[in-house]
Amino acid sequence: MKSVIIALAATLLLVACGKTKKPDEQAFLNSLDSAKKGPTIDEAVINSILEQIPSPLEISVLLKESGTKYNYSLLNSPDNLSKYNSNFKKAINLGVYGTDLGYTNIYQQNKDGIKYLASIKSLANELNIGQFFDIETIGRLATNSKNLDSLLLITTQNFNSINHYLQTQGRANLSVLLLTGGWLEAMQITCQVASKNPKSKELREKIGEQKIILEQIVLLFGFYKEDENMASLLKDLTDLKAAFDKIKITYTYKESSMEVVNGVAVIKDNSTTTIDITDADVQNISSITNSIRTKIAN
Amino acid sequence: MKKIISSVFLLSLIALSTPLASQCNSENFANACIPKLATGFNFLKSYKVDGEGGSKEKVEYSYVFTKGTQYMINLCANGAATDGIVVTLFDSGRNKVATSKINGQFISAIAYPCNATGIYYIQYTFDGGGGKCGGSALGFKR
Numbered sequence: 335m336k337s338v339i340i341a342l343a344a345t346l347l348l349v350a351c352g353k354t355k356k357p358d359e360q361a362f363l364n365s366l367d368s369a370k371k372g373p374t375i376d377e378a379v380i381n382s383i384l385e386q387i388p389s390p391l392e393i394s395v396l397l398k399e400s401g402t403k404y405n406y407s408l409l410n411s412p413d414n415l416s417k418y419n420s421n422f423k424k425a426i427n428l429g430v431y432g433t434d435l436g437y438t439n440i441y442q443q444n445k446d447g448i449k450y451l452a453s454i455k456s457l458a459n460e461l462n463i464g465q466f467f468d469i470e471t472i473g474r475l476a477t478n479s480k481n482l483d484s485l486l487l488i489t490t491q492n493f494n495s496i497n498h499y500l501q502t503q504g505r506a507n508l509s510v511l512l513l514t515g516g517w518l519e520a521m522q523i524t525c526q527v528a529s530k531n532p533k534s535k536e537l538r539e540k541i542g543e544q545k546i547i548l549e550q551i552v553l554l555f556g557f558y559k560e561d562e563n564m565a566s567l568l569k570d571l572t573d574l575k576a577a578f579d580k581i582k583i584t585y586t587y588k589e590s591s592m593e594v595v596n597g598v599a600v601i602k603d604n605s606t607t608t609i610d611i612t613d614a615d616v617q618n619i620s621s622i623t624n625s626i627r628t629k630i631a632n
Numbered sequence: 633m634k635k636i637i638s639s640v641f642l643l644s645l646i647a648l649s650t651p652l653a654s655q656c657n658s659e660n661f662a663n664a665c666i667p668k669l670a671t672g673f674n675f676l677k678s679y680k681v682d683g684e685g686g687s688k689e690k691v692e693y694s695y696v697f698t699k700g701t702q703y704m705i706n707l708c709a710n711g712a713a714t715d716g717i718v719v720t721l722f723d724s725g726r727n728k729v730a731t732s733k734i735n736g737q738f739i740s741a742i743a744y745p746c747n748a749t750g751i752y753y754i755q756y757t758f759d760g761g762g763g764k765c766g767g768s769a770l771g772f773k774r
Contacts, residue, residue, distance in 0.1 A: 386751055388696045389676050392772060396700075399774045487666070487675050494677065536700070543749040547696055550751075585748055587727045592734065598670070598704075599739040601730040603747040605723065607699055 380506045380557060383550050384497065387513045389490065390433040390520035393540065394440040397527055400536060404441040408526050409434040410519065410631045412453040417632060421461060422563040425508045426630050428457045429515025432493055437523065439485055444476045451476070458496070461508065466495040507561065510554045514567075515630065517547060522627045525620035532613065541619060542611035545578040570626045577618045582610040658682040661767025665708040670741070673704045673771030681707075681717055681756045683764030691756040695770065697746040702773050705754060706741040707732060709766030714738045716762030722753040733759065 410430050418424045431454045438447035451469055458464040472488055475481040493512075500509040521544060528537040552575050555568040588604035658680035666675050681691050697703055709715035714732065719742060721730040729752065732739045738759070758764045 382694065385677070386694045386696050388698065389772075391674060391676075392698065392701060395674065395772075395774050483674075490675050491666075539699070543698060546750060550696075583749070585724075585750060587723060587725060587748075589727075590729050592730060594734060594737070594739060595743075597739065598741045598743050599730065599732055599734055601721075601742060601744045603729065603745060605727075605729070605748040607748040607750065609749075 377501065377504060377506055380510070380554060381501045383554055384501065384506065384509055384513060386550055387517060387547060389436075390516045391436045391440070391486065391490065393520040393524055394433075394437045396536070396540060397437075397523070398440050400534070402527050402531075404443055405527075406438075406443070406446055408523050409437065409446075409450075410627075412449040414631055415453045415456055418457065420563070421508070422511065422561075423630070424457045424461050425511035426515035426518075426567075428454060428461065429512040429517075430519040430627075430631060431457065432489075432512070433516045433519035433523070435489060436486070439476070439482065439489065442479045442482060444479070447476050448473065463496050463499060466499060467492050507558050507564065510551075510558065511564075514551055514555075514571075517544075517551065518623065518627055518630065521623045525616070525623050528616060529620055532616075538611050538616055539609045541616055542578075542581045542609035543583065543607070545581050545583060548575055548578055567626075567630070570622075570629070574619065574622045574626065577615065577622055580612075580615055580618075584608045584610075656682040656684070656763070656765035658765055658767050661708045661765065662769065663767065665706050665767050665769035668706050668708065668741075669704055669769055669771040670743070672773045673702075674773060675769060675771050677770045679754070679756075679768040679770070681709075681766040681768055683758045686758075686764055688764075689757065693754045694751055695754060697744070697750065697752045699746055699749045700774065702743060702745040704741060704743050704771045704773075705732075705768060707756075707766060707768050708740075710763050714740050714762075715766060716758055716760040716764070717766045718757050718759050719768060720755045720757065722755060723748070724751045724753075726753070 410427070412431065418427050431450050435447055435450040435454060438450060451472055455464060455467055455469045458467045468488060472485065475485040475488065497509045497512065500506060524537060524540055528534060528541060531537055548571065552568070552571050555564055555571060558564040559568065585607050586605060590604050591602045592599050662678035662680050666678055669675060677695065679693050682688070683691065705719055707714045707717050707719055709717050716738065718731060718733045718738065720728060721742065721744060723729050730742050730744055732742050754770070756768065
């Protein structure tokens, strides 16, 4: 009978232990300095907006497939790492470096990619989210160009895990910074490439359609006006939004058609968007983007 | 006394195991969907589809799709088919753009070559008496 009671007590103890926070989670929660707890807001709303922000990888793929050559000088130097001393700077530049890593991966510039990996791991560790970044596997995959698909997959998964973790821990403000940094860096790269290819309609439209994403980012920053750093960046993003407001995006819905091909429903999209953007708009947007990017990276 | 303790122990085990048995491990399904994206598609997001045993009629996510990019959304659930899960894509004006249920047939993947940039809603619904539990992955290619 004694053994039955002990077994029962042990079962209940095990169940109770399973509900406590893991040590790394607690360390993370304790370690946040200036990144004060966000205001009392609907985290679900913030998370649903964060989910919408597209991956910067899409732009890197576009650049490569449109024949644009690899240009390391467009990226934020991984040596700038030592400049990032606050959680605000660390989180936003983690996003910046994430885009740079994606860019080097797409162009299979593994030597450069390894440098970004080291800086990313360092920033992630300092933010106590390093456990989500599998640097050993990524480093191994990066040494062989045949592993590109796996490399892209694992880096995307790692960044998704970090964002998910931050959101579930009520630290969505850091997730907002990470995604904004990634988006700003992709914007910076696109604008720089576009300035060298002023006749590229595709690049101009790519810049113009970022209006939709910036609107979501500005919406997100609106939740964190109490934070001095975020309020300052919001002011800059609002200036950028004013430049984007001149761009007209016209959407025309037309019912799509579909057919099943090899077990996949293949859609024929009959809707269209037209993006009216002038050379002056591109120049203005590029100039403001460059100014914000300089501010956050230095 | 022995009988009472044994009964309490058995009831505890039943109480602990029942929710586990009916729990939807949508994360596993979502992860299983990632390698099932067609060749050439780069992984973007994985989505958990948990109908919470029928208490939820739909699960919805949103994403900005861009013109000139082809997206693929696939579905994974118990068994080879989609277990009654249907994915439907709506544009920002809530116009239906695509669905994985065509002529009564449940299709496990949608390929969507986007022609209009904007916010799209990826909505999962549960048709019939399936487990209302699954996962999905989103990928892209140019």
